[in-house]
Amino acid sequence: MSTRQRSRWGLAPIAGIAIILYAAFLLWPLVSSFVTSFTNSSPLKATSSFVGADNYVELFQDPRLYRTLGFTLVVVVFVTVVSNALGLLFALLLNSPSRNYRVMRTLVFIPQVLSGVIVAFIWRSVLNQNGLLNSTLQSMGLTDEAVSWLGTPELATFSICVVVSWMTIAFSTVVYTASLQSVPSELYEAARVDGAGALSRFRNVTFPMIAPGVTISVTLCLITTLKLYDIIAVLTGGGPANSTQSLAFFLVEVAFTENRFGYSSAIAMFLLLLTAVVAYSSTGLLRRREAHL
Amino acid sequence: MTRTRRTVGLALAALGMTAALAGCSTTASTGSGDADLTFMVFETPALGPEFWDQSIENALTDLPDVTVNKIVSPGGDRTAYAKQLQASDQFPDVLASITPRDFLEAGLLEPFDQDWLDENFILPEANDIDGGTYIPPTNSQVLPLVFYNKALFAEHGVEVPETWAEFVAAIEKFRAADVTPLELAGSEPWAASMPLVGLSSADVLGQDPEWIQKRYAGEVSFSDPLYVGALEKARDLVEMEAYDPAALSVDYATANRNFLDGKSAMYPMGSWFTGSSYITPEQAENIGAFPWPTDDGSIVVPFNVGGTTAVSSQSEHVDEATSFAKAWSLDPANLTVLIETDGAYPMFKDRSIEDFDVSVSGLYLDTYAYVTDENSKVSSFGWVNNNDSLAPGMNDALYALSQALFSDGDVAAQAAQLDKEWDAAVGK
Incomplete structure (x- = not known):
């Protein structure tokens, strides 16, 4: 056995652990959930019966699916667009090797390393009736009375979009900063020699070169937002009047309020499929765009 | 070969650590006996770890x-x-303050x-569900009561209302004086439902x-005039601007603070608000309370007999x-803490508050x-743990409706939706 082969076999136990963990915490729950989605399983009962595709038939007739799906898609579109646009803007502003910029990049990244629950608690105190935002607006004379940021379906949806974007902008900024730093400076110099202005350099050099970063950032933003739960649970509890329930929130409600594991597993399968389709489509689309650029 | 052994050793160590970590739990053990029980509790500022231990x-x-x-x-x-624990085969032996009805169909609870x-108890059948009691009726609450600020009432010449018409007049007077008439912790669904709980209890059950019981039997519905009337009153409160415009952005702690700081005149809330966790003796001197007003001024008390411990039949x-x-339920030391901090009313036989x-x-x-006097007591709508408890999931529907009333005035459609959700919840 060669040294290289021995080295490979030596790594096998580590790979084995990874495979065991992957199977135990991802594959098994996935298969289990898929099987459960064809049953009337309840968290309160040890036994369950096979109900065929009944859960799926009911799901597509359930108006709550379309309400939560609509809300989820609004948040997904808003967050993906805003966090990528502002993330790119911040990355351009902070793209400098100096120490001050490094500090600022670290500060920008802080929201991403905070737990969603902590972020939601912070923002709840900001958006509360007597919170920082209303106090500021009132002290500046911009509003006479407190704005109900979490009190109407429209404003609560907008507030959630802003809070989620606040977190994901940090991630996008880091991705775009890394992409920008990988662009060879010679390309900019050549563009300058050709008389290209700042806008032209961005359009013809920067943007094509950071295309892989766009693919990564957009795709991960889509996936993160599609399975949004923690921020909603703390910030609005799905309210007012269930208007800010995401698909993931709906799933948990069905499982632990209505005691319907079978039906909630069907929702989980739908969410998984939706996420896979969106992620696969966006990746394919953006990769084709990369090739064109 | 040495390197391989080291790698295998590292892998096994990692696996061992994973297993050890997976075995960790958030439990603390008390006692030293043969029967090893698990007790699911909850912690609040008043009922901290020391209290439970x-x-x-x-x-x-x-x-x-x-x-x-x-x-x-x-x-x-x-x-x-508790449902999550049951789903993972970890249902505790004893559970504190759960909603028993949710677990009864699966036969998960043992009756006392x-x-x-x-x-041992003044009202031994107060928590009876279909002939079984799953939580000992150790203490009680009135919810909601309408707490009011005595100084604001005196300053604006408002008498304590007894009828719905007087209540509405008081609201209009405070609104005209630019004082928020009713405080509401509207961002927390359960708290947003307090006025509707009051109306459903006083007007409907009154x-x-x-x-x-008739709703379970299908003899009445939420779309009947009686319940729709209660919903219309709840919507009227919104339309007459009884609440702060940002009421649905107010959390519970802020609402308590607003009311105690004199920013609002009245506050529909559970009687636990009289406990030291919420109000100091000095603050309490300026606060009074009256039951939710009825059309004819008759006193209807929305009453809930509570308790803590439920036992798993599994x-x-x-x-x-x-x-x-x-033993836990009969320990007077526990009820003493609940009386002082949570305003619980004791329901032990032969032991009054003076004891x-x-x-x-x-x-x-x-x-x-209101508990000890002879008066008309009804189940506090959506809060009781007896035959009058709502079908599983209906409390959440009621909470959502309470918030929806702020933006949707179609009361008939909302009543019809409640009926639909009720029928789904009871499997009709």
Whole structure:
């Protein structure tokens, strides 16, 4: 056995652990959930019966699916667009090797390393009736009375979009900063020699070169937002009047309020499929765009 | 080869650490006996870890063969957490303050024996569900009461309202004076529902105490004029600007603070608000309370008999779990803490409030009179743990409706939606 082969076999136990963990915490729950989605399983009962595709038939007739799906898609579109646009803007502003910029990049990244629950608690105190935002607006004379940021379906949806974007902008900024730093400076110099202005350099050099970063950032933003739960649970509890329930929130409600594991597993399968389709489509689309650029 | 052995060793160590970490739990153990029980509790500022540890230790005094492992619910929703534990085959032997009805269809709870209930409690059947009591009726609450700021009432010349018309007039007077008439913790769905709980209890159950039973039997519906009338009043409160425009952005702590700071005149809330966790004796001197007003001024008290410990019928040690639950429930030290901090009204037989060594405010004693006086008591709508408890999931529907009333005035459609959700919840 060669040294290289021995080295490979030596790594096998580590790979084995990874495979065991992957199977135990991802594959098994996935298969289990898929099987459960064809049953009337309840968290309160040890036994369950096979109900065929009944859960799926009911799901597509359930108006709550379309309400939560609509809300989820609004948040997904808003967050993906805003966090990528502002993330790119911040990355351009902070793209400098100096120490001050490094500090600022670290500060920008802080929201991403905070737990969603902590972020939601912070923002709840900001958006509360007597919170920082209303106090500021009132002290500046911009509003006479407190704005109900979490009190109407429209404003609560907008507030959630802003809070989620606040977190994901940090991630996008880091991705775009890394992409920008990988662009060879010679390309900019050549563009300058050709008389290209700042806008032209961005359009013809920067943007094509950071295309892989766009693919990564957009795709991960889509996936993160599609399975949004923690921020909603703390910030609005799905309210007012269930208007800010995401698909993931709906799933948990069905499982632990209505005691319907079978039906909630069907929702989980739908969410998984939706996420896979969106992620696969966006990746394919953006990769084709990369090739064109 | 040495390198391979080292790698394998590292891998096994990592696996061992993973297994060890997976075996860790958030429980703390008390006692040293043969029967090893788990007790799911919840923590609040008033009922902290010390309270639970001490109460468990006290309850184990006469149970030398029992050990109790405390499991702390990570959030306020104990019932949901209990379901998660059941789903993962970890249903506790004893559970604190869950909603029993959710677990009864699956037969997960053990009823307490009637003789013990008769012997120890003023209203031994207050928590009866289909002939069984799953939570000992140790204490009670009135919810909602309408708390009011005495100084603001005096300043604006408002008398304590007794009828709905007087209540509306008081609201209009405060609104005209630019004082928020009614405080509401509207961002928290359960708290947003307080006015609707008051209306459903006083107007609906006040006129027909059997209404919930009739709804189970399909003899009445939410779309009937009686319940729609209550919904219309709830919507009227929104339209007459009884609440702050940002009421649905107010959390519970902020609402309590707003009311106690004199920013609002009245506050529909549970009687626990009289406890020291919420109000100091000095603050309590400026606060009064009246029951939710009815059309004719008759007093209807939305009443809820509570309790703490429920026992799992799936426990390997049902007898020991029941003994522990009984000992915990009868320990006067536990109720003393609940009286002082949470404004609980004691329901022990042969033991009045004077028999407890407690320090309570005049506000507590004034509101306790609604429990001890002869008056019309009805189930607090959506809060009781007896035959009048709502179908699983309906509390959430009621909460959502309470918030929806702020933006949707189509009361008939909302009543029809409640009927639809009720029928789905009971499997019709």
